[in-house]
Amino acid sequence: RIRDPIPEPSRLPPLPVFENLDLTSEILVALRFLPSLRDLGYSPEQTEAAFVDDPRGVMVWEGGEEAAWARLQKWMFEDDHLKDYRDIQNGMVGEGYSSKLSPWIARGCISPRRIRKEALRYEAERMIKNFSTYWLPNMLEWRDFMIYIGRSQGDRIFKLGGIIGDRSPWHGTNEDLQAWKEGRTGEELVDAGMKELLLTGYMSMRARHIVATYLIYDLGVDWRHGAAHFEEHLLDYDPALNWVMWMQAPGLLGRGGRHQGLLHFSVKKSVASQRKQLSNHAPDRAYIQHWLYGDCKDAAANNSGGQKTVQERLASGHRAVFLQGESSAVRSGRHNLEENSETKARRGPQTGRFSRHVPVQFGEPAGKGKGKHRRGEHADGHCDLDVVQGSKKSRWRRKEEGSSYYGSTFFGA
Numbered sequence: 001r002i003r004d005p006i007p008e009p010s011r012l013p014p015l016p017v018f019e020n021l022d023l024t025s026e027i028l029v030a031l032r033f034l035p036s037l038r039d040l041g042y043s044p045e046q047t048e049a050a051f052v053d054d055p056r057g058v059m060v061w062e063g064g065e066e067a068a069w070a071r072l073q074k075w076m077f078e079d080d081h082l083k084d085y086r087d088i089q090n091g092m093v094g095e096g097y098s099s100k101l102s103p104w105i106a107r108g109c110i111s112p113r114r115i116r117k118e119a120l121r122y123e124a125e126r127m128i129k130n131f132s133t134y135w136l137p138n139m140l141e142w143r144d145f146m147i148y149i150g151r152s153q154g155d156r157i158f159k160l161g162g163i164i165g166d167r168s169p170w171h172g173t174n175e176d177l178q179a180w181k182e183g184r185t186g187e188e189l190v191d192a193g194m195k196e197l198l199l200t201g202y203m204s205m206r207a208r209h210i211v212a213t214y215l216i217y218d219l220g221v222d223w224r225h226g227a228a229h230f231e232e233h234l235l236d237y238d239p240a241l242n243w244v245m246w247m248q249a250p251g252l253l254g255r256g257g258r259h260q261g262l263l264h265f266s267v268k269k270s271v272a273s274q275r276k277q278l279s280n281h282a283p284d285r286a287y288i289q290h291w292l293y294g295d296c297k298d299a300a301a302n303n304s305g306g307q308k309t310v311q312e313r314l315a316s317g318h319r320a321v322f323l324q325g326e327s328s329a330v331r332s333g334r335h336n337l338e339e340n341s342e343t344k345a346r347r348g349p350q351t352g353r354f355s356r357h358v359p360v361q362f363g364e365p366a367g368k369g370k371g372k373h374r375r376g377e378h379a380d381g382h383c384d385l386d387v388v389q390g391s392k393k394s395r396w397r398r399k400e401e402g403s404s405y406y407g408s409t410f411f412g413a
Helices: 021-032 044-050 065-078 082-088 102-106 112-126 132-158 174-182 188-200 203-216 223-233 239-248 272-277 282-292 296-302 311-314 328-337 341-345 385-389
Strands: 320-321 360-363
Touching: 065 102, 065 112, 082 112, 082 132, 112 132, 112 282, 132 239, 174 223, 188 223, 188 282, 188 311, 203 223, 203 239, 203 272, 223 239, 272 282
Parallel strands: none
Antiparallel strands: 320 360
């Protein structure tokens, strides 16, 4: 349970006084010193770019307690979003679908205690008490629980096998990891999320789960590389939250993950197996349009430059195998394998096609699949980037008979 805030102090104690006057002077100078980006080694171009906000970003964050308090009052009371929070939290475009307080919380500008207290005040003043008004404090409690896990488990949250000590290997390639980081996988929803992260330092909760699921279950890349990339770019980075949530994604927390309440998306299945649900989710289509543009020429230009997307490389006719013990990734793959051919034949057009886990390849050509796919624009007007790139879809395979995953090398271990 989140406790009440500590009352604000009426005054602060004075700074300690040292007998050595030179030392006192040095301390005062050090307290006032704030290095610039140039002082930290960044080039003039990088320094200038750091002060230019991408106009497509959800909002511009300004540091400090006053800015955090103003955002809380606007979102909760002026815009009256708290009463609908549980229903709108799956949004991906705009600033109103969530409080956006996480960067301020991560920097200590505002505390979960004060946010909870304001939520209670909202319930009392507006005479509204529903699941949404409960859900925001609940998310804050979940945040504290992640920090508790980090403190209790120590450096195990940074280990390949997580808390449970799993020894299954990861077979993702460095090329796949780099494509994921740069937002050029060819899977539009994933690429949109990664571009938002690179350009703004922020992603919605939904987008974070989607790109993490893709890296882990579809590319088979060591989850720690994703956590490290988030650590590098997120404005709201918190060590415990980031690493524990990434550890949870492949089921290394001890209970195989946790349902996050995301509409049309499961954190325990590959993105490929959920493509139909994702393509029918309107906020996802709007999000893709927002970050990857709606023009096929622009989309193709964004992926030009001589580097192939993940799909283009997978279209070479090889089939990949992902060998990871009894994880949910394998269970998801088996579910796809056991899908009968009649169900496959009834599938309609798909908005994006890519392979599963790619690194361990065999000379056996991949199946071409069944069904016809429209080329060009979809009915809703958004362009199919993989049509421009000519990608194909591959299937999962079961673990080869008699093969040992302990004989393979860990990626990035």
